[in-house]
Amino acid sequence: MNDRAELLPFGGPGVGSSSAPLGGPPHRGHDCLLSFCRAFNFVTGLCAVLCALAFGMAMWVRGEAPTKDPYFYSGQAVRLFGIGIAGMVLLVETEWRRWLELVPLLESWLGRGVLQIFEATLTFREAYPSGSTDFHKSLALYRSAASLSLLVCGSVYILGTVTCIGVIKTAKQRQEATLARAEAELERMERRKKELERQLGLGLPGRGGLPRD
Template identity: 75%
Template sequence: MNASDAERQDLLPGSLSAAGGSSAPPPGGGDCLLHICRVFNFLTSVCALLCALAFGMSMWVRGDATVKDAYFYSGQAVRVFGIAIALLIVLVETEWHRFMHLVPLLDAWLGRGILHIFEATLTFREAYPSGTTDFHKSLELYRSAASLSLLVCGSVYILGAVTCIGVIKNAKQRQEQQVQRAEAELERMERRKKELERQLGRPPPAGLFL
């Protein structure tokens, strides 16, 4: 038996079946809780972007102020800070695992909820209009809706942390990631076996991967 035959034997049914047995996909095409959480992540990201837009509009309407003292610049700096927090929330809601390793506090639902409530409060406090025109009245209504929606999202996160829904969701998400890695490994092994079969000039046994 040559080296190619030995490598081929290592990849045949025993190793493939072992990999396949550990990577069975979850029934029903996924977990309902994870689907609901992903929709909620999207809605929370939209609310955070609305808060960022409210801060931007508030900075714009105050840009033509006649008196630009220390209070004016400190207020503008706070609004820039609010925009940065809103973008941070959007990045957190993507739940990119490499980024979440850098901010483990925000991986917990309690920490995430507190951040959202802080941003909602900051939006309501600092993104207020400076005049009485129709545009300023629209901005007042807009920032109220944006801050209230993000406040609701933060309250849901805190409620989920208290009821341990966040812990359950994180456990299910880790299990899903393990299944995806196992499926990717099985697919790689199948491609490698087919390549070895092609090099040996032998057709793969019928029904091996059925």
């Protein structure tokens, strides 16, 4: 009897078979702010892609470089720089933790808003068409829509900084990460408990536990 009692959890007979289970992980409620922020991240990333496409089309419509024209090359370099900034905005909006660790300034809403407003201004200034055909007019309209949409997104980030929504969102994200780690640990403990019960013969139906001495 003593040997069996030492094998049972908590050292008491019948405790392992009649003790209450740990239970599943607690149900996390639906957070409206985090859901809105994720949707806004997607919209902002899409606007950054539109700006990158506007820069790409502006580079393509200019064709071959004129002979010894430094302004052409400098303009193309600025447009290529704009594509790179758009890619940076897109990576930031994915909330990729490793990337945010490399650019901690862009983890704050103020940094994101300033970068996006700069990219929107650069798009409107440098992604302009070079002709007057219908295609160039369409490109001008597309350029204006892409830059305006990213400008609105950047303004929302600035407004969120002023109203401390960004700070609240960061706190909620940390709380969500803490709950996720707690749930993972609880599930690991539950699996460990079931494995111990299986080894002791307490978790199988039709078995009355270990034979008594």
